[in-house]
Amino acid sequence: MKRRSLLVAALMSTTLPLVALAANVPPGTTLAEDQTFTYRVLDEFSSFDPQVVEDVNGSEVVRDLFEGLYNQDSEGNIVPGVALSHTVSDDNMTYTFTLRQDAMWSDGQPVTAGDFVYAWQRAVDPELASPYAWYMELMSIENGAEIIAGEKPITDLGVSAIDDHTLVVQLSQPLPYFDKMVSHATTFPAPKWAIDEHGSEWTRPGNLVSNGAFVLSEHVPKERSVRERNEMYWDNANTILDRVVTLVIGDDAQGLTRWRAGEVDKTDIPAGQYPALKQEFPEEAYALPRLCNYYFTFNLENGPEAFQDVRVRQALAMAVDRDVIVNAVLQGGQFPAYTFTPGATADFEVPAVDIANMTQADRDAKAKELLAEAGYGEGGEPLSFTYLYNTNEAHQQVAIVASQMWKQKLGIEVELENQEWKVFLENRGAQNFEMARGAWCGDYNEASTFLDLLTTPSGYNDGKFSNARVDELMAAAKSSQDTQPLYTEIEQILSDEMPVIPVYHYSTNMMLDASIQGWPVDNVEQTWYSKDLYKVATE
Amino acid sequence: MLNFTLRRLFAVIPTILVLIVFSFYLMRLAPGGPFTSERPLPPAVMANVLERYGMDEPLHVQLWSYIKNIVLYFDFGPSFSQKDRTVNDVIAQGFPVTLTYGFWSAIFVLVCGVPLGIIAALRHNGFWDYTMTGLAIFSQIFPNFVLAPLMVLLFTLSWGLLPGGGWNGGQWQYIVMPAIALGTSYMAGVARLTRGSMLEVLNSPFIRTARAKGLPERTIIIRHALKPALLPTLTYMGPVFVYMITGSVFIDVFFSTGGIGQDFIDGAYSRDYSILLGLAILYSLLTFALTLMLDLLYAWIDPKVRSSMG
Numbered sequence: 001m002k003r004r005s006l007l008v009a010a011l012m013s014t015t016l017p018l019v020a021l022a023a024n025v026p027p028g029t030t031l032a033e034d035q036t037f038t039y040r041v042l043d044e045f046s047s048f049d050p051q052v053v054e055d056v057n058g059s060e061v062v063r064d065l066f067e068g069l070y071n072q073d074s075e076g077n078i079v080p081g082v083a084l085s086h087t088v089s090d091d092n093m094t095y096t097f098t099l100r101q102d103a104m105w106s107d108g109q110p111v112t113a114g115d116f117v118y119a120w121q122r123a124v125d126p127e128l129a130s131p132y133a134w135y136m137e138l139m140s141i142e143n144g145a146e147i148i149a150g151e152k153p154i155t156d157l158g159v160s161a162i163d164d165h166t167l168v169v170q171l172s173q174p175l176p177y178f179d180k181m182v183s184h185a186t187t188f189p190a191p192k193w194a195i196d197e198h199g200s201e202w203t204r205p206g207n208l209v210s211n212g213a214f215v216l217s218e219h220v221p222k223e224r225s226v227r228e229r230n231e232m233y234w235d236n237a238n239t240i241l242d243r244v245v246t247l248v249i250g251d252d253a254q255g256l257t258r259w260r261a262g263e264v265d266k267t268d269i270p271a272g273q274y275p276a277l278k279q280e281f282p283e284e285a286y287a288l289p290r291l292c293n294y295y296f297t298f299n300l301e302n303g304p305e306a307f308q309d310v311r312v313r314q315a316l317a318m319a320v321d322r323d324v325i326v327n328a329v330l331q332g333g334q335f336p337a338y339t340f341t342p343g344a345t346a347d348f349e350v351p352a353v354d355i356a357n358m359t360q361a362d363r364d365a366k367a368k369e370l371l372a373e374a375g376y377g378e379g380g381e382p383l384s385f386t387y388l389y390n391t392n393e394a395h396q397q398v399a400i401v402a403s404q405m406w407k408q409k410l411g412i413e414v415e416l417e418n419q420e421w422k423v424f425l426e427n428r429g430a431q432n433f434e435m436a437r438g439a440w441c442g443d444y445n446e447a448s449t450f451l452d453l454l455t456t457p458s459g460y461n462d463g464k465f466s467n468a469r470v471d472e473l474m475a476a477a478k479s480s481q482d483t484q485p486l487y488t489e490i491e492q493i494l495s496d497e498m499p500v501i502p503v504y505h506y507s508t509n510m511m512l513d514a515s516i517q518g519w520p521v522d523n524v525e526q527t528w529y530s531k532d533l534y535k536v537a538t539e
Numbered sequence: 540m541l542n543f544t545l546r547r548l549f550a551v552i553p554t555i556l557v558l559i560v561f562s563f564y565l566m567r568l569a570p571g572g573p574f575t576s577e578r579p580l581p582p583a584v585m586a587n588v589l590e591r592y593g594m595d596e597p598l599h600v601q602l603w604s605y606i607k608n609i610v611l612y613f614d615f616g617p618s619f620s621q622k623d624r625t626v627n628d629v630i631a632q633g634f635p636v637t638l639t640y641g642f643w644s645a646i647f648v649l650v651c652g653v654p655l656g657i658i659a660a661l662r663h664n665g666f667w668d669y670t671m672t673g674l675a676i677f678s679q680i681f682p683n684f685v686l687a688p689l690m691v692l693l694f695t696l697s698w699g700l701l702p703g704g705g706w707n708g709g710q711w712q713y714i715v716m717p718a719i720a721l722g723t724s725y726m727a728g729v730a731r732l733t734r735g736s737m738l739e740v741l742n743s744p745f746i747r748t749a750r751a752k753g754l755p756e757r758t759i760i761i762r763h764a765l766k767p768a769l770l771p772t773l774t775y776m777g778p779v780f781v782y783m784i785t786g787s788v789f790i791d792v793f794f795s796t797g798g799i800g801q802d803f804i805d806g807a808y809s810r811d812y813s814i815l816l817g818l819a820i821l822y823s824l825l826t827f828a829l830t831l832m833l834d835l836l837y838a839w840i841d842p843k844v845r846s847s848m849g
Binding site for chain 1: 570571623672797798
């Protein structure tokens with residue numbers, strides 16, 4: 001007996017998810033004659049190869065060019081892509097996806113389950129050596145880790161095509177959010193024949209065969225890329241944009257200037273300019289919640305002795321006035337954070353941790369009390385430490401403000417040190433710091449993408465926090481159908497132990513021309529597809 | 540002169556080799572590497588990635604295969620940050636862009652700077668002299684990072700005459716602002732240099748002789764005074780030209796031209812060793828070629844230099 005997934009149930013009861021697949025234009029809308037969407041990106045893309053791409057902007061392009069098993073809708077829920085539905089075995093270890101019959105590659109070939117098998121094997125192939133092979137490992141596909149380590153051949157990967165339209169995935173452990181992970185670029189299908197023919201140049205315009213709503217028609221690295229409607233796409237009739245142009249503009253201020261000049265429809269807002277721009281362009285300046293957190297991490301391995309005292313960590317966490325940082329310093333619609341996991345995360349209810357429910361005055365008083373108890377600060381042993389962050393104006397402002405709060409409220413001397421990005425990463429990763437800035441963006445919309453970071457074996461746990469109960473709960477969450485109580489308990493432990501100080505949860509700040517409609521403002525991963533957008537006529 | 544040219548050409552090879560070795564080790568001294576990221580790669584993935592790029596070998600082996608690939612296949616290696624492309628691709632795409640607006644910028648510098656300097660010298664201490672000198676000083680104090688946003692503000696935002704950036708295959712509208720922003724302060728330098736040396740030449744005995752012989756002033760200036768007066772300008776323009784066609788990092792970033800200046804910055808931040816090394820080699824080859832050309836140009840202009848070349 002196989003259990004049908006929620007998605008399938010939804011599909012059976014209504015066709016609504018299918019409607020949400022394409023641009024959803026309200027009746028009576030006058031569309032612009034020229035359906036070209038132009039947007040600015042900061043850097044050149046890392047790649048257009050779905051299994052190789054590793055940057056956010058590159059993934060946006062890849063999502064337009066290729067289509068995976070599932071897409072996301074405007075709220076981040078999964079909706080059918082190449083796959084129409086799936087079933088899960090009783091042990092939650094086998095997923096069977098049913099693929100649509102009418103999906104085509106841009107050269108007219110049908111999209112088959114074999115194209116997915118090829119792509120997934122490619123992603124873990126040590127010969128391709130994709131940095132994103134870790135994502136396949138995270139998906140717990142059977143033998144994935146062994147293949148990456150070179151211990152098994154790629155043909156042993158737990159993915160197979162029963163026929164052209166049935167894909168079976170075997171997991172090494174149950175993963176409740178597995179279906180959410182297949183909207184990620186690394187899992188998109190790949191055209192073997194085109195890759196065999198063109199080798200490493202298969203992603204060039206003209207060579208690139210793709211199955212998404214758009215095809216790549218032009219690419220001048222570091223300057224522009226153009227993608228145009230894919231006539232072979234199964235839902236081409238519902239795609240409205242004809243052309244999507246990206247311009248690489250390496251300077252935020254210049255990006256804004258060119259937005260003002262009408263040369264781009266979308267650009268990022270330079271740090272600190274959101275309030276002024278919101279006032280000037282109320283309809284076009286956006287601050288949207290984003291699945292990222294910002295925190296200060298204590299070095300619990302070889303940091304100052306005082307950090308071993310939980311009262312000191314608590315005191316430092318309480319003395320940080322998040323509202324000042326968010327509302328007076330950053331001013332970009334960020335959210336004060338008292339938990340590690342952002343409130344915007346799907347299926348996650350922010351637990352009522354004590355620190356969140358106190359007034360700042362209470363927190364300050366409590367901070368003084370705790371620090372005194374621990375024997376530090378005014379009247380006790382003087383406390384000083386170094387705070388390390390990567391060179392960046394906004395991080396510097398946050399660092400200055402936080403250090404002033406600690407100094408004024410608790411009499412703690414904090415030395416600020418900034419380092420170039422990669423130097424910073426090296427030092428933080430080698431526990432060569434006392435307190436450091438940290439930030440994390442979710443790989444998928446589920447709390448474990450954040451909380452995994454604070455487990456003992458995590459490679460990203462730079463503060464070396466280790467708590468057996470947290471490890472145990474996280475392990476249980478991997479196969480639990482009801483994760484909220486587990487996550488609540490973990491956040492409670494984190495709030496008690498305070499191995500990191502959550503400061504705020506990110507927002508995305510952007511200028512978007514009023515003529516561009518259909519932007520998924522409620523998608524906290526900011527997973528957008530050009531096929532869902534359209535341009536309305538302006539007078 | 541042939542001897543001189545050949546000698547210089549042979550000196551290039553050992554110099555480039557020293558440069559490669561030196562830059563190669565220097566880059567590796569910087570903390571972090573091309574695959575250092577906020578999300579550290581799991582050890583097995585990292586091992587595969589390093590192996591793919593040959594970075595699991597000891598440094599001297601990597602260096603040797605790097606040099607071997609250049610000599611045997613003219614292959615400067617893959618880019619680490621733009622994974623679909625090689626260093627050859629990156630330079631082949633970016634260098635023509637930088638070369639194009641750098642070339643037009645140099646033309647702008649010479650076409651505006653030299654006549655300005657000559658007019659100022661000929662009208663020494665007159666109205667035109669003061670106007671030109673004032674203009675020159677004014678443009679010299681405007682660094683390109685002030686001038687460029689100012690130009691965009693006027694030509695793009697206020698008057699809507701020119702696009703605020705981009706390249707678009709090198710249409711003239713996209714070249715004007717980068718070329719002018721890049722060249723203005725050099726143009727001022729050229730004008731001042733030309734003025735100074737022209738004044739000096741005009742006061743020298745052979746010009747007085749020419750005047751005494753009754754040659755027309757126009758002939759004196761163009762046939763006799765101009766060539767020696769341009770020598771200091773040429774000396775100045777040599778390195779400036781190399782800078783213009785290669786190192787215009789700010790212009791490339793600000794105007795989003797897609798030129799190689801952007802690669803240099805990105806390469807440094809992302810530790811894209813092969814891009815950085817490829818660009819360093821390109822820069823030094825260009826410097827060599829241009830200084831050699833300049834020396835030959837000197838010889839053509841100045842007989843004294845020619846005889847000393849042997």
